[in-house]
Amino acid sequence: MIPENELTRRAGVEMDERIGGAVVDDTFSTSIPGMFVAGNVVHVYDLVDYVSQAGEKAGSSAADYIRGKASYSGKKVKTSAGKNVRYVVPQLIRPESLKETSILLQMRVVAPLEHRVELIVRDGEKEIIRKRLPYARPGEMVSVSLPQSVYDVVQQADEITVEIL
Ligand SMILES: Cc1cc2nc3c(=O)[nH]c(=O)nc-3n(C[C@H](O)[C@H](O)[C@H](O)COP(=O)(O)OP(=O)(O)OC[C@H]3O[C@@H](n4cnc5c(N)ncnc54)[C@H](O)[C@@H]3O)c2cc1C
Incomplete structure (x- = not known):
């Protein structure tokens, strides 16, 4: 269960060595402008x-890029794995995206939790979102959506952290 990245590595895309996949932002743009990836390569x-x-999103982002509809030079905020989270994808989010749509964060936990599980997204000590989960297991991806309403907070952050406790 390791991402197949022969082509992305050869292209020189920045990789997330913790998971062996390409580093992407919420549009599935890689570190190479105009190169979008989705699926098991991430x-x-x-x-x-x-x-x-994810493929649909990457495809529409690529179309926007070709048409010059999207700017990729704006601020990007890092997403980081906090307590009991192994990784978070996308690794970067563009606050500008929240003006138009919500952003889906996906992750896996380190250790399984079966009762009273909570996912918390923070900017430092400031809590942005808290979500109750029925359980969290390493074998199943966990998702949380950042709604458009958190634009102001995310816009001012340098990094947001997700923890699952
Ligand atoms: C054993 C197993 C069982 C699963 N069961 C389910 C299930 O029941 N339900 C479910 O929803 N999901 C299931 N999944 C998950 C699902 O298969 C994957 O999430 C999905 O296939 C990933 O799609 P993808 O397009 O990203 O990658 P892939 O489906 O792996 O497609 C990548 C393609 O790229 C090709 N490729 C790679 N390198 C190159 C190269 N250099 N040049 C040209 N082509 C290349 C590969 O040959 C492959 O065809 C299962 C996965 C596994 C491994």
Whole structure:
């Protein structure tokens, strides 16, 4: 269950060595302008439906890029894995995206949790989102959506952290 990245590595894309996949932002743009990736080249998915969703997003982002509709020079905020989170994808988010749509963060936990599980997204000590989960297991991806309403907070952050306790 390791991302296949022969082509992305050869292209010189920045990689996330913790998971062996390409570093992407919320549009699935890589570190090479105009190169978008989605699916198992980013991180190993458990359900193909999420891959389709990511592929659709990467495709529409690539179309926007070709048409010159999107700017990729704006601020990017890092997402980081806090307590009991192994990694978070995308690794970068563009606050500007929140003006138009919500942003989906996906992750895997380190240790399984079965009761009273909570996912918290923070900017330092400031809590941005808190979500109750029925359970969290390393074998199943966990998702949380950043709604458009958090634009102001994210816009001012340098890094946001996700923890699952
Ligand atoms: C054993 C197993 C069972 C699964 N069961 C389910 C299930 O029941 N339900 C479900 O929803 N999901 C399931 N999944 C997950 C699902 O298969 C994946 O999430 C999905 O296939 C990932 O899609 P992808 O397009 O990113 O990658 P892939 O489907 O792996 O497609 C990548 C393609 O790129 C090709 N490729 C790689 N390198 C190169 C290269 N250099 N040049 C040209 N082509 C290249 C590969 O040959 C491959 O065809 C399962 C996965 C596994 C491993």
